[in-house]
Structure formats: C-alpha cells, structure tokens
Amino acid sequence: MSFDTFKRCLNKLPRDVEIYFSGFSEPWLNPECTKMVLYSHKLGFKITVFTTAIGLELSDVDLIKRTPFKGFFTHLPDNKEQTKIKVDKNYFKIINKLFNSNIQNISYTCPGPRGLTEVHSKLKQLLKKTNIPSNDQRLTTRAGNIKIEGLFPSKKIKGIIPKCKFLNRNILLPNGDVVLCCMDWSLKHVLGNLLVSDYESLFKSEEFFKIIKGLKNDSSDILCRYCEWAPYKKRMFILRAIKFLWRQARKSLVRRGLIRNI
Numbered sequence: 001m002s003f004d005t006f007k008r009c010l011n012k013l014p015r016d017v018e019i020y021f022s023g024f025s026e027p028w029l030n031p032e033c034t035k036m037v038l039y040s041h042k043l044g045f046k047i048t049v050f051t052t053a054i055g056l057e058l059s060d061v062d063l064i065k066r067t068p069f070k071g072f073f074t075h076l077p078d079n080k081e082q083t084k085i086k087v088d089k090n091y092f093k094i095i096n097k098l099f100n101s102n103i104q105n106i107s108y109t110c111p112g113p114r115g116l117t118e119v120h121s122k123l124k125q126l127l128k129k130t131n132i133p134s135n136d137q138r139l140t141t142r143a144g145n146i147k148i149e150g151l152f153p154s155k156k157i158k159g160i161i162p163k164c165k166f167l168n169r170n171i172l173l174p175n176g177d178v179v180l181c182c183m184d185w186s187l188k189h190v191l192g193n194l195l196v197s198d199y200e201s202l203f204k205s206e207e208f209f210k211i212i213k214g215l216k217n218d219s220s221d222i223l224c225r226y227c228e229w230a231p232y233k234k235r236m237f238i239l240r241a242i243k244f245l246w247r248q249a250r251k252s253l254v255r256r257g258l259i260r261n262i
Helices: 003-010 033-042 058-064 089-099 200-204 206-214 230-255
Strands: 019-021 047-051 071-075 106-111 177-179 190-193
Touching (some): 019 033, 033 047, 190 200, 200 206
Parallel strands (some): 019 047, 047 071, 071 106
Antiparallel strands (some): 177 190
16 A cells, blocks of 8 residues: 555544554555554554564664554564564564564564463563463454364354444555455455545445344345354353343342442
C-alpha cells in the first residue's frame, strides 16, 4: 500500500477508530510503515502494533519510540525455529534496540503451547529480565482459509452467533477494499472501498447486512460460521447473559427486602 492511499483512507475515519498495524502481513515489510504510524499518531488515532520486527530498521525504532502505543506486541522466534525467523546479527540488533527503546506498552511473546516452547536461545540472555509468555492460544485455520498439518477446519457452527468486536476490526487492502476481519484471507466479505466511499457506508453495505443476517441463520455460509473463535464468543455471551440476569434478580430481592445490599 502506498502512503498516499493510506492517507486518503485514514482521513475518512472517525478519530475513535483504533488503528492496528497487523492484519494479513508483517507491517514493516512495507517500507512506508513508519510514515503511516507517525501520520496516524499525528491525527490522534490510538495505535496498536503486532510485529515480528522483520523489515524494521534501527532508524525506524528511533522514529517511533515516543509514539504512545496502546499496545506494541513483538512476536519472537522460538527455540524450535517454527516461526522461520532468521536470527542473524541484524535481527539481534533490532530486538536489542527495541528492548532498550522504552516503547510504551511494548511486550514480547513466543509462539507455542505454554511451557513447551521457549524463546530462541540467541535472545535468552538479552531478554532474561523480561517475562516472555508463550502464546497459549490455539492455532487456527483462519476459518478454514489455510491448511495446517494435523489441524482440521471447524465444523459449521449452528445456532445464533453473537456479534463480535471483529465486525468493525476490518482489514484495509492496498487497493482501498475493506474486508471483514483478519480471518478473511479468501476475501469472501468485501464491505466496500474507502477510496470511493466513506467509512459509514461500509456498515450499510449489502455485504455487511448479509453477515449480520447470517449470524442468526443456520443456512447461511458466512465466514463466521466456520471461525474457530466463534464458539468461544458464544460461551462468553452466555456467561455475560447469566451474570446480567443474576444482577437483575439480586436488585429485585434487595428492593423487596429479602436480602441485604452488601
């Protein structure tokens, strides 16, 4: 994506929209990523970054280190080299620079089941004073869009799927198209194009309403019905509903004098 395209699209967004530098690829493989980060901050957006530090230069760290990131998540290579990140002298210099930069809300994670995967041996000494949790979130097929050895796509989900935060955590593509979320690698749900329309129109589009209806319709074939995270969101929705009903019942009992309000 060119910086000009990024500016044109960003200028159309409400300032309460959070900007995530992540999505389908490594942010700093785009040589203009740092300019995009700084421009987003200039306009007052909250910014979160997910990066492996691939493509990041020492000069980039100096330019972004004073940016008040909401989160700066650094994914480190593991000791089994599953991440395919080349840990050479240049990479070590970048991680060392990040570690000593005092970037706001920076954190480090290492992929793999908790307790089974450790950070790459060449980085252990550098980061020994930092608690680096392993990533215990399960691997996913991105709603059946990618193949992972030994992992099978989720079966189609039945019943009502609650709306989730990813309905407006959308992905902006280099041509201005906006797709549903980071699971939509097949570009199944294109909500619109920010180069030719405004932000609000994305959520008034035929495709967006198709998704909303599909959350309630078993026969629909929307991506959400194959998303590995949807059952989790459904359980959380049920738990929140139970807590809400309990609070309402408790208030009623207090009003009737049957229990004390402690």
